[in-house]
Amino acid sequence: MSSKIQQELFLLSIKPARTRIAPSPTGHMHLGTARVALYDYLLAKKTGGQFILRIEDTDLKRTVPGAEQEIMHGLRWLGLNYDEGPDIGGPYGPYRQTERREIYQAHAKILVDKGHAYPCFCTPERLDRVRKEQMDRKENPHYDGACRTLDPDDAAKRIASGEPYTIRFKMPREGVTIAHDHLRGDITTENKQLNDQVILKTDGLPTYHLAAIVDDHEMQITHVMRGSEWLGTFPLHVNIVRAFGWEEPIWVHLSVFLKPSGKGKMSKREAAQAMKDGYSIFIKDMQDLGFTPEGVLNWSALMGWGVAEDDVMTVNQMVERFSIDSLTPSPAAINFQKLDHFNATHIRLLTTEDLAARLKPYFAREGLAVKDDVLLKIVPLIRERLTTLDDCISFGAFFFKDEVAPVPDDLIAKGLDAKQSAEIARRVYQILAAQPDISHERSEPPMRAYVEESKLNANQVFGILRVAVTGQKVSPPLFESMEIIGRDVCLKRIQNAIGVLEKM
RNA sequence: GGCGUCGUGGCCAAAGUGGAGUAAGGCACCGGGCUUUCAACUCGGAGAGUGGGGGUUCGAAUCCCCCCGACGUCACCA
Numbered sequence: 001m002s003s004k005i006q007q008e009l010f011l012l013s014i015k016p017a018r019t020r021i022a023p024s025p026t027g028h029m030h031l032g033t034a035r036v037a038l039y040d041y042l043l044a045k046k047t048g049g050q051f052i053l054r055i056e057d058t059d060l061k062r063t064v065p066g067a068e069q070e071i072m073h074g075l076r077w078l079g080l081n082y083d084e085g086p087d088i089g090g091p092y093g094p095y096r097q098t099e100r101r102e103i104y105q106a107h108a109k110i111l112v113d114k115g116h117a118y119p120c121f122c123t124p125e126r127l128d129r130v131r132k133e134q135m136d137r138k139e140n141p142h143y144d145g146a147c148r149t150l151d152p153d154d155a156a157k158r159i160a161s162g163e164p165y166t167i168r169f170k171m172p173r174e175g176v177t178i179a180h181d182h183l184r185g186d187i188t189t190e191n192k193q194l195n196d197q198v199i200l201k202t203d204g205l206p207t208y209h210l211a212a213i214v215d216d217h218e219m220q221i222t223h224v225m226r227g228s229e230w231l232g233t234f235p236l237h238v239n240i241v242r243a244f245g246w247e248e249p250i251w252v253h254l255s256v257f258l259k260p261s262g263k264g265k266m267s268k269r270e271a272a273q274a275m276k277d278g279y280s281i282f283i284k285d286m287q288d289l290g291f292t293p294e295g296v297l298n299w300s301a302l303m304g305w306g307v308a309e310d311d312v313m314t315v316n317q318m319v320e321r322f323s324i325d326s327l328t329p330s331p332a333a334i335n336f337q338k339l340d341h342f343n344a345t346h347i348r349l350l351t352t353e354d355l356a357a358r359l360k361p362y363f364a365r366e367g368l369a370v371k372d373d374v375l376l377k378i379v380p381l382i383r384e385r386l387t388t389l390d391d392c393i394s395f396g397a398f399f400f401k402d403e404v405a406p407v408p409d410d411l412i413a414k415g416l417d418a419k420q421s422a423e424i425a426r427r428v429y430q431i432l433a434a435q436p437d438i439s440h441e442r443s444e445p446p447m448r449a450y451v452e453e454s455k456l457n458a459n460q461v462f463g464i465l466r467v468a469v470t471g472q473k474v475s476p477p478l479f480e481s482m483e484i485i486g487r488d489v490c491l492k493r494i495q496n497a498i499g500v501l502e503k504m
Numbered sequence: 505g506g507c508g509u510c511g512u513g514g515c516c517a518a519a520g521u522g523g524a525g526u527a528a529g530g531c532a533c534c535g536g537g538c539u540u541u542c543a544a545c546u547c548g549g550a551g552a553g554u555g556g557g558g559g560u561u562c563g564a565a566u567c568c569c570c571c572c573g574a575c576g577u578c579a580c581c582a
Binding site for chain 1: 505506507508509510511514515516517518519528529530531532539540541542543544545574575576577578579580581582
């Protein structure tokens with residue numbers, strides 16, 4: 001059998017994957033969330049399955065208003081559209097954990113009935129005290145199991161009397177737990193290292209440990225991709241799944257992102273510094289900073305996913321090539337220069353019409369009224385000069401301004417003085433004024449001829465003209481730009497430049 | 505501190521179950537070309553012997569042991 005046929009058969013045997021991104025609405029949507037969502041999306045699309053958004057809002061104290069909206073906007077901006085979620089529903093809803101309270105309570109009861117969990121009446125104060133004592137004795141802080149052996153009838157009475165309680169998971173005390181991670185293999189933990197964690201809080205809401213496990217099962221999630229910060233509680237989660245007698249999903253613990261230096265995670269300080277440099281780790285900022293979803297996605301995809309070659313990919317190409325086997329478990333330092341690279345590359349891949357449409361809001365933000373026909377003409381001129389979309393301002397704002405105000409010194413050509421430069425500007429004006437129109441085919445030859453006869457170099461002549469017409473030293477190609485600006489405006493701007501030079 | 509994960513040039517990374525050849529490729533960097541500026545494009549260059557040390561083997565980035573470092577985690581947070 002040829003390997004090709006084998007591959008086909010293999011593909012046919014793949015079951016559609018159901019994946020989920022399960023952020024908690026506690027702050028700004030982070031780059032790391034976006035990357036996990038991307039991988040989730042890629043796997044779901046590749047296998048013909050579903051990608052789901054689930055909001056993990058069981059910590060009422062930390063939930064921040066608007067965070068959920070930010071996540072949904074972020075996902076949509078990136079183009080990572082989910083098939084099921086809080087705002088669009090789906091067959092396994094609700095998709096917001098605070099709306100699933102009864103489900104968790106029922107499941108906590110199942111665990112208690114099966115002897116895998118127990119009510120705990122310890123107060124936070126007692127817990128603190130015990131923890132402190134343990135630390136004083138140089139022991140590892142852990143729950144001492146005071147309520148683990150409570151008589152069930154007594155416990156029932158105390159609950160009935162209204163005493164506050166939590167439900168704790170009863171971890172095995174002996175032996176080891178072997179949990180299997182798809183990227184890291186078997187992870188073995190001695191059970192005595194494990195703790196009886198709270199799975200249902202006094203407020204009746206579950207902790208992550210219960211909620212995520214129950215939901216992943218109820219929602220038929222096949223692959224759980226999450227950050228490696230969950231590795232510590234991985235054995236707990238596996239034990240909970242097994243206590244229910246459920247089949248485990250495929251677990252994939254992804255690497256974390258490190259700050260650019262590679263030393264530690266991004267802190268508030270680094271995030272602020274990045275913002276100063278025109279970068280961000282928050283998705284909501286990306287668009288403002290001029291990044292494209294294509295660029296951000298391609299960039300983040302490659303931090304933790306090893307593709308051998310052709311690393312510039314659209315999402316569809318990523319879907320084709322994606323495999324959880326080629327994910328890497330090691331932490332990756334964020335490299336914003338590479339973001340620039342991918343962003344610029346994807347900008348160049350956009351059609352003229354598409355790019356024009358994306359640029360418009362940035363001009364508008366600057367208060368510039370853009371005309372669509374003009375915009376369509378300048379896009380080919382500035383396209384390969386853009387790293388971020390908002391660069392269109394520095395390269396193209398002068399097209400839409402009534403007047404430009406060159407820095408006087410910039411009007412003086414290299415090696416010449418103001419007087420000489422003014423003389424050149426006057427000649428340039430004459431030459432251009434003599435042309436019936438200012439198309440670049442029309443204006444360039446006589447200008448070249450002038451450079452030739454004047455014994456000046458092209459940089460000097462064109463430099464003066466460039467600064468006069470565009471108001472800046474760096475610009476898109478001169479003659480093409482002048483053509484778009486138009487004869488009258490160009491002449492007026494040159495005239496103005498002559499005036500400036502003569503006053504120097 | 506306990507436990508866990510990770511460790512290939514500055515950064516991201518490739519090298520099916522140890523084996524062809526100078527350990528791919530990309531970003532960044534340096535130099536040439538093109539050129540009206542800046543880019544883009546193009547050609548070329550430098551940079552690691554795979555955290556360190558021991559093994560096993562004819563042969564190790566791939567297997568074993570020890571050490572080191574970084575990161576994560578030890579909540580009624582996720």
